[in-house]
Amino acid sequence: MELTADYHTHTLFSDANCTVLEQAESAKAIGLKEIAITDHGFTHIIFGLKRKNAEEYRRKIAEAERATGVRILVGIEENLLGRKGTSDLSEEDLDQFDLFLCGNHVFSHHESWRDWYNGWLGYAAYHFGKRPKGRLFSDMTKAYIETVKRNPVDILTHVNFQCYADAVEIAKCCRDYGTYLEISGKKPHFTDEELSDVAATGVRFVVNSDAHSPDRIGDVAIAEEQIERVGIPHSRIDNIDGRTPRFRLAEVKKRKKEVL
Numbered sequence: 001m002e003l004t005a006d007y008h009t010h011t012l013f014s015d016a017n018c019t020v021l022e023q024a025e026s027a028k029a030i031g032l033k034e035i036a037i038t039d040h041g042f043t044h045i046i047f048g049l050k051r052k053n054a055e056e057y058r059r060k061i062a063e064a065e066r067a068t069g070v071r072i073l074v075g076i077e078e079n080l081l082g083r084k085g086t087s088d089l090s091e092e093d094l095d096q097f098d099l100f101l102c103g104n105h106v107f108s109h110h111e112s113w114r115d116w117y118n119g120w121l122g123y124a125a126y127h128f129g130k131r132p133k134g135r136l137f138s139d140m141t142k143a144y145i146e147t148v149k150r151n152p153v154d155i156l157t158h159v160n161f162q163c164y165a166d167a168v169e170i171a172k173c174c175r176d177y178g179t180y181l182e183i184s185g186k187k188p189h190f191t192d193e194e195l196s197d198v199a200a201t202g203v204r205f206v207v208n209s210d211a212h213s214p215d216r217i218g219d220v221a222i223a224e225e226q227i228e229r230v231g232i233p234h235s236r237i238d239n240i241d242g243r244t245p246r247f248r249l250a251e252v253k254k255r256k257k258e259v260l
Contacts, residue, residue, distance in 0.1 A: 001227070005239045006218050007036040007075065007099060008157060008182065008208035013057050014039035014077075015047035016212040020057075024064040024072055026214035033244065035217065036099045037061055038075035043088050043109040049076065058096065075099035077157060082111030082118075083139055085146025094152070100249045101182075102147055103157035104140070115143070122163025131164050140165035145173045152248040155180045155206055160189045167194050171203040178248050180238065183227065185220030186210035195230050205232070206239045 009023050010016035020037055027035045039049045039057070049057060058074050065072040074097050078087055087102070088109075094100065106123045110116040118139050125132045140163050147153060148170075156179060159167055167190060174181050181203050183195070190198060199205075207227070211217045227237070238245040 001224050001234055001237075001240050002242075003032065003207065003218050003220055003240055004242055005032055005034040005036075005244055006209050006211065006220075007073070007155060007206055007239060007245075008038050008077070008101060008184075009035055009211045009217060010039055010077075011037055013037075013049050013053060014044070018212075018214050020060040020072070021064040021067060022214045023211065023217055024068040024070050026217040028068045028070045030218045032070065032218055033242075034071035034073065036073035036075035038077045038099065038101050040105065041076050041078035041088070041108075043079045043081065044105055045107045045109065047107070048079075054096065073098040075101060077101040077103055078153075079108035080104040080143050080147060081109065082115030083142045083146060084111050085143065085148075085150040086111055087147065087151045089151070094249065095253070098250065099154050099247060100152055101155045101157050102151070102153045104143075104159075104162055106162055115139070118143075119163060126162050126164065137164060137166065141169055144170045148173050148177050148179050152252045153179045154245075154247040154249050155182050155208075157182045157208075158184050158186075158189045158210070160194070161187075167198050168201060171198040171201040175201055175203040178246075178251075180204055180206045180245060183207045183223045183237070184210055185223040186216075188222060188226055190226075192226065192230050195226060195232070199230070199232050199236065204245075205237045206245060207237055208239075
């Protein structure tokens with residue numbers, strides 16, 4: 001399995017310790033075709049990209065692309081906000097990005113107090129090794145599903161990180177709407193059994209590093225081990241062996257341009 005592109009990386013614009021250029025240079029050194037810089041979304045309370053810095057963010061990405069020759073997508077890792085599936089990204093915001101990731105992060109603004117409570121309760125259960133069912137489980141599942149339905153999400157990141165949900169139902173929704181599920185090279189977020197059940201839905205995958213430092217760009221060894229152990233066909237993973245994905249946001253923007 002040879003990684004073509006890494007679509008989940010962070011920089012000093014959110015919670016990493018490196019610049020856009022450093023990440024791009026690392027990608028070039030290991031021969032990646034393209035990467036995405038996907039710093040945390042505007043609603044992240046502590047590490048979110050600030051709207052006032054968004055223009056500089058895009059400029060630094062363009063400069064790094066010119067300097068290295070590596071194609072760099074302007075991405076963002078938005079935050080799961082709640083059961084209604086809303087996003088704080090406006091149409092104007094989406095016009096400024098190439099890639100829309102979304103994941104659960106507890107340190108973010110939520111749609112309601114119930115969603116905020118769910119996030120922290122799920123976080124506590126996760127860290128104590130508990131897998132809650134009932135309302136918490138169904139609420140988190142609904143949040144993922146409604147977010148995919150209502151927004152052109154390209155990749156759902158680290159599902160089952162910090163709060164558990166029904167990964168199979170989420171995968172079915174991703175399959176139907178054309179959103180990729182991430183298999184993370186940072187840490188396994190699915191058990192082998194869960195990943196097998198998720199793969200059985202027919203959903204398509206990308207494998208990413210979630211790199212917060214240049215030495216981790218393209219590092220998907222942990223993910224590769226699980227992929228081989230579970231037996232997921234490489235043909236189901238769209239950013240390896242020379243392939244690049246067909247992303248939802250790009251299709252939405254293309255159709256919008258054609259209408260105009």
